[in-house]
Amino acid sequence: MFNVTTKSTQWGDETLTLETGKVARQADGTVIATLGETSVMANVTFAKAAKPGQDFFPLTVHYQEKTYAAGKVPGGFFKREGRPSEKETLTSRLIDRPIRPLFVPGFKHEVLVICTVLSHDLVNDPDMVAMIAASAALTISGVPFMGPIGACRVGFVDGEYILNPEVQDMDQLRMKPEQRLDLVVAGTKDAVMMVESEAYELTEAEMLGAVKFGHEAMQPAIDLIIDLAEAAAKEPFDFQPPDYSALAARIKELGEAQMRQAFTVQDKQERSAAIEAAIHAVKDQLTEEELADENLWPAFKKLESEILRGDVVANGIRIDGRDTKTVRPIVSEVGILPRTHGSALFTRGETQGLVITTLGTGEDEQIIDALHGNYRSNFLLHYNFPPYSVGEVGRFGPPGRREIGHGKLAWRALQAVLPAPTDFPYTIRVVSEITESNGSSSMASVCGGSLSMMDAGVPLKAPVAGVAMGLILEDDGKYAVLTDILGDEDHLGDMDFKVAGTENGITSLQMDIKVAGITPEIMETALAQAKDGRLHILKEMSKALAAGRQEFSAHAPRIETMQVPTDKIREVIGSGGKVIREIVEVSGAKVDINDDGVIKIASSNGEAIQKAYDMIHSIVAEPEEGKIYKGKVVKLVDFGAFVNFFGKRDGLVHVSQIANKRLNHPSDALSEGQEVWVKLLGFDDRGKVRLAMKVVDQETGEEIAPETQKADAE
DSSP, X not given: OXXXXXXXXXXXXXXXXXXXXXXXXTSSEEEEEEETTEEEEEEEEEOSSOOTTOOSOOEEEEXXXXXGGGTOOOOSXXXXXXXXXXXXXXXXXXXXXXXXXXXXXXXXXXXXXXXXXXXXXXXXXXXXXXXXXXXXXXXXXXXXXXXXXXXXXXXXXXTEEEESOOHHHHTTGGGOTXXXXXXXXXXXXXXXXXXXXXXXXXXXXXXXXXXXXXXHHTHHHHHHHHHHHHHHOOXXXXXOOXXXXXXXXXXXHHHHHHHHHHTTOOSHHHHHHHHHHHHHHHHTTSOHHHHHOTTHHHHHHHHHXXXXXXXXXXXXXXXXXXXXXXXXXXXXXXXXXXXXXXXXXXXXXXXEEEEEEEEEOGGGOEEEEEXXXXXXXXXXXXXXXXXXXXXXXXXXXXXOHHHHHHHHHXXXXXXXXXXXXXXXXXXXXXXXXXXXXXXXXXXXXXXXXXXXXXXXXXXXXXXXXXXXXXXXEOTTSOEEEEESXXXXXXXXXXXXXXXXXXXXXXXXXXXXXSSSOBOHHHHHHHHHHHHHHHHHHHHHHTTTOSSOOSSOOTTSOEEEEEEOXXXXXXXHHOGGGHHHHHHHHHHOOEEEEOTTSEEEEEESOHHHHHHHHHHHHHHHOXXXXXXXXXXXXXXXXXXXXXXXXXXXXXXXXXXXXXXXXXXXXXXXXXXXXXXXXXXXXXXXXXXXXXXXXXXXOTTTOOBOXXXXXXXXXX
């Protein structure tokens, strides 16, 4: 009934297995990939005809995690998986980016890739397994895919690269200083296609070494996919790339001169208008048959690409007049919003980000419900890209995949320089509002985010800047690496290469290739050129703010921490939370208590913090023998007075210790509710507190000298 094909190989410390033929047989390609005990099923289907007038390649990739894979029941009211998590969205993009350029040019049939996590051993991250499963499913499906690709994760510990580190080693990376890198690399047998990473100030050489290590380490996975395809691949789909060379030549003849002139306009909006005018001028000269050709738009894009790319490689001059290494003019401003905790406006050419930092407490931490367990994050970065930023009318709503991906890239770039939570017990939220965009708004978010946090008083280890690099790679091998790319250079170029870091090293690297990969030589050139650009941007940023502010905004919360014995936590919380609620209500401060006895007290009012601190201290602290305390008489009895002197702690002042004279009854000198000064004499055999009033001056609260006590008694 089943025609099952299974292939296995040893990959690092685990066995990698690919299986097809048993499950989801109506899909064009289905592969279940297993590494250790983590299994992911990838299903590929594609339309056998393109939609009429389709002018782009409709590839859709979905990665989904099922909680049953880790033996869990979903949280929430509905008890089933809902909208994609951030991890699922980011992994969907991770799979999409290296496979998209490998489809045959001109293929516009709809392709759907769905990756489902079936089992998770809590050791091997399913995202890498999903990338391999997707590559294998595409390779055997018959779709015109020029793969396969492989992928792996690379760690870096004590100068050694680690293949596919365990999940727990990658979680909360900045909490593990010995683990300096989390890098994902994907590529074909001959070249790297995609890199994504977060790092702790690695040098360019260390980062390049990690990419090379990863590319070599993924080869067993690629070989295994080829073995599977040789045994189980379907017949290739009969697809011939469209030949529109005649139409392209016709458009070039009619419009090259005007199009070249349009590309000399340096302002983005004016240039777009000039290009649009050149296109309309060509269309006016085309026949109805030529206008109806579905390859009309690709022909125009081919002309635009030839003009932009050819001039850069031949002359080293770009469409805005810069050479290949110059960064656009930068203007940085901080503290521009009156009520926020920190703010910055970073403008680089026609790209601008308004970035705001908000400081919160432990209550504001994000709880992340991952397959391998829950954990908290106290650093959040959210990126927004409204249509007006590019002068367009478009959809405005919840963040899409691109916004989530760009926000995570900026998060990775900045996380390496954050202070340890023990040193800075705040939740930090950074929001980047892109107000203008013409190239690399994610890197503007990095620069603006760094300045905004410094403006808020976050003690960053060092400022961080980011720069986007581009590549023009010609068929003859000639190439040009471009620093600080424009939007047009991104669309028509061959590489999007983003590098962020400090003066000391790289904190994030993301690379996407639109051709069949690049060589280590090109990557080394790009990294070196990016370093120069990054150092220049850092210098420009320092003109606005060179280091974090020493004082917080008047509207930001202050947080004080105190450590209490763990056996006292229950007393601070009280029955049903009664005590802690009273502390919050009376003081006006927020109070967070951890299981390890660390208490965080937060308020923008210093008096509220001190009041909460004193209330907690009175609960957990022990009175000290020989110290003087101010208390209140709570009860009078024949043999003395009970005084509340230390939080809720009461003690007895014997009638003989009230005054330096004989009293018939304590009421001769005291009344209930009266405030008095007492000295703690000690504790009796049963632990009862013994207090004395007569040794303390009731006016000043100071101890009376022994000789004075004797004179008063006489």
